[in-house]
Amino acid sequence: MEFMARLVLKFGGTSVADVSRIKNAAQKVLREHQLGHQVVVVVSAMAGVTNALVDYCRSAKSDFDWRNYDAVVASGEQVTSGLMAIALQELGLQSRSYQGWQVPIVTSAAHGKARIERIEPAKLLADMASGVIPVVAGFQGVTSEGSITTLGRGGSDTSAVALAAALNAARCDIYTDVDGVYTTDPRITDKARKLTHITCEEMLELASVGAKVLQTRSVEMAMRHHVPVQVLSSFAPEIGSELPGTMLTDEEIATVENQTVTGIAYSRDDAQITLRNVPDRPGVAAAIFGPLAEAHINVDMIVQNISADGTTDMTFTVPKADLAKSVEALETVRKDFGYDKVQTDSDVSKISVIGVGMRSHAGVAAMMFKTLFEKGINIRVISTSEIKISVAIDEKYMELAVRVLHRAFGLDQATA
């Protein structure tokens, strides 16, 4: 880019793991500054710090108070913000750290998972206009009553995108430990290819099924506010003025690449629950999933077939760690509507084929099922959305399934 732009640069946990990494990240900021851009930096806590702080809270009280929890865990980003500002000064730049309450980044009062309601950009804009680089502590905000809040895990991405929207920034660069978004997990197949562009919708589907490069809420926010977001690595060498990562874009650009399927996602650690012979009458679904929601169990892949004899089978997946709690919650409502029995399987994996292009292309589902069948992989559950087809399979076939689907949909990178 040759014009002067306003940029938000966000550095996550491993990019600011220790002081030497923070200094490395400061070099990226220096480079953008030298190119003439106005920069706001957003930082996460140093790697491991947030987990340690959460553990402290848990050992003080198992069901700790979220308001005081927020004061504790917000300190992690506070430390990084000050250190990053100092590291930028070491490079001869002017810099100043901001906590959420200092900007302010005003949030709801939902402690531990607050939502950003309003950002007042005046101080940051004044800093940038006078050549000062503001470093904003991510993940945190303040209620209108002056309480410290946090946005929930991964919330620093949301902070960065929200700031980019409030500042009307030309781009929000999310520096992370991967150099972009891949067609699937490179640890599963070395044929995985980095995407130059991905739509926000595809990114959301990828994120929600396990390819956790960006926090879901930050992608939603990028989509809603039309913030151009780039995911890139803080460890990759500079390669001229080319954008080195993956850009989240509007749909039109992505379909130029004309791919039917953009990527293959997977999740481990799922469990499957089947309720046999559930009476097929109104209100039953609510009676089943109400108690699960109250127990904060994240239910996924709900499948219910047409009933035959007035009863039906209902199958869904839950996180493996929540299986026992789920069955317990279901037993409490058994007497209310009745079901024959609960069947569970704790070794399930979900594989998803994702792509905006599949809306207009028939045959993706057929290709997916045929590919798995040829490898003898049994499909337990199927669920589909506009741009995604997911199946639950035996966990032991997960890696094989990802590899064969990656090849089948033409995602393997060309070998030299």
Place this chain on the structure above:
Amino acid sequence: MEFMARLVLKFGGTSVADVSRIKNAAQKVLREHQLGHQVVVVVSAMAGVTNALVDYCRSAKSDFDWRNYDAVVASGEQVTSGLMAIALQELGLQSRSYQGWQVPIVTSAAHGKARIERIEPAKLLADMASGVIPVVAGFQGVTSEGSITTLGRGGSDTSAVALAAALNAARCDIYTDVDGVYTTDPRITDKARKLTHITCEEMLELASVGAKVLQTRSVEMAMRHHVPVQVLSSFAPEIGSELPGTMLTDEEIATVENQTVTGIAYSRDDAQITLRNVPDRPGVAAAIFGPLAEAHINVDMIVQNISADGTTDMTFTVPKADLAKSVEALETVRKDFGYDKVQTDSDVSKISVIGVGMRSHAGVAAMMFKTLFEKGINIRVISTSEIKISVAIDEKYMELAVRVLHRAFGLDQATA
């Protein structure tokens, strides 16, 4: 105490070293609450945290910016405040953490060593009135422009005393790792006796010569605002309703004990500098100590004798670590006023005999010098104040000197 009182309880580094210690400290708060008192808690950072944060700043930039430094190091107390509030909730109490900016505790803008200018107690008073225990992060405040500040090392004591003054508290209890103020360091002689009372002035002298139980500025503040301060251990068992520590009191109460000498203090790691044949004319002292002050060297025990032949010798002590820097600073001004030579000794120790009672008692100095002489301990330098007599001696005699003076002034505890 049988009446309902408003108390400030402050817990320092080792008292909040980890979550289990924080829980132990919370028990002390619970006890005061159960006695019907209204309590505000002030906490330091967990032991070692502040040092780690300072090291981070240093490794980011050797001459780091103090404003960003303050954001980094203030996070230490922030963590403890939230954890203490959670620990109090675990005991069934209502509690809420406050950062300096939330109270607010308004300070000067001298980052890294700010002074408290104003505390607005309204929120804390409202909490207490409704049965909520506020936990305030010590050591930190906020400027009127909204920047985070810290008060300098040990500043949590100052926070506690200032809050006690602002809240018109009946007492400020400083929980630490010692169970009170002793007549001398118990590690030097097992005859050291815990004082039930000590005057603020004596405490100041003890603190400034090495018996660092309370931060100097907090004692000054206690004296100015007539805040009753108790120093006590967070590890000692409860002993009924008796005050278990040492009370800082007004002079009248202390002299009831009718002690001439209250305690013996010492400092290690001093060095002695003597300038030979300094011209005895106006402005010379300023010319010598100006450059030392500019180099931030803490000069102590300045002694100058009447001149004989138009020149004089000037002797003073500095911290051993600053000896080389001091000599360097002195060399820069040598040409301006001239002196024959600099003599240094890096193995000096300062012993001080302290007591409000010595104002009205002759013979304390004579007793001190005689006692040291009888043990063959040579006195290098003598300096005196209203309530203190200090001597510099060879470091190797330090422990012996403390022990014999402790006995000579009747401070040894009775042996059974």
